[in-house]
Amino acid sequence: MKRYTGKKAVVTGGTHGMGLATVKALLDGGAEVLLTGRNERNLEAARRELGPEAHVVRSDTGSMADVDALSVTVKETLGQVDLLFVNVGVANLEMLDQVTEASYDWTFGINTKGAFFTVQRLVPLIRDGGAIVFTTSIANEGGSPGMSVYAGSKAALRSFAQVFAAELLPRQIRVNAVSPGFIKTPTMGIAGASAEALAAFEQEGREVTPMKRIGTSEEVARAVLFLAFDATFTTGVELPVDGGLGQGIVAPHA
Template sequence: MTKLTGKVAIITGANSGIGLATAKLFAREGAKVVITGRREEALKEAASEIDGEVLAITADAGKIDDIKRVISTTVSKFGSIDILFPNAGIAPFFPVEQTSEALFDEVIGTNLKGPFFLVKEAIPFLNDNGVVIFNTTIAHTKGFPHTGAYVASKAGLRSLVRILTSELKEKGIRAVAVSPGPIDTPIFSKLGKSEEEVEQMGAAFAAQVPLGRFGSADEIARAVVFLASSEASFVNGAEIVVDGGLSQV
């Protein structure tokens, strides 16, 4: 398993869930992995679970100074970057009428502004034929209630994929996205809902999926590895859906 041998990859929000699963798989495939997260202890624990060369940087994915430090520290350590996976995101679900300006700014700052400026700071150090992979969502195609700020941020990422596909083509850098459906990750415990509400929400989502279940972080990670590898060398500007068929029926 050496699809990514020698590649340098940055994964934000890698304390747990999709980010951590992807970091583990990247390392198994031979990549040098840079992981970030806001919680230092959780990040250290995550790093200890990764079997390979890993650099852990405590950073807030929505803060410009932290973003610049992630890029400069990575380049100082490894010289350049091959794979960028701005995965960090938050998903507080509230109706539009209950969404405060502060909450909206937090969601957009973490989910859209952060990835935008991570890419901006990384571009001078992205190797030719590198790849930028965003983590979007099928929700931007469905119109689920109570997802306004979250979906707005993810729809912005989908559009950014198309822009970067054009802007980075001279260096052969691909821009793509993985679009998960309902995935069993810790993000569902951070929705600002009670445990009962989270369980009800989860059951409702699972019932709508043709495969009848949530996906796993590992299933998303395998899709990200494909997108990052030479096996996807002609996949560009695309959003790969991994949702058990939910968005197709």
């Protein structure tokens, strides 16, 4: 019997990067998974790559109609679930004087409002003793120019995790978060970035991370699954997956 045989999971933002790596690990372990995305090309690629145990659903977390519809789809497809991984998120790097009401609402609408109501709508379907995991960010702490709106939207998820952990104690549903640092994904978390900008961002990540490399999506996935299934006496925490970047670690000089 595989490790996750009989388990059912929902992964929002599961068509690429950290979400897709988590979906693959769950499927390899024998779980049944429903994953969401909104980019048709990514959705089709996921359908081709993943097996029949993966239910690939188009759903825009920034749309309340889609969030409502997702809860119906999950109930009809999976019934009760053991894990909800709220991973979908967007980033648009803008300095204070560049932020518009539209760009602010777009970021918070997906990262914060969408995440909140996804949990609200799906929590009745989570089994007692199940788990919720959020993806936050190392940007939650410190101050990086151009990341005010993104950092604020992700910091809210940290608070959601703590409060939901308290509210869901009677059902023994654990609520935690992973906080990635620089992670190798197709977009590196930045919407619309050019290939040159992504390469520069990766190089910056290697230079500032104490471990002198950037992380992989698979490393984040392992942290997600640890919180989801192995950390049975852990709730309300944010687990950094950042190579020591947010922990005050200083790499030794060569």
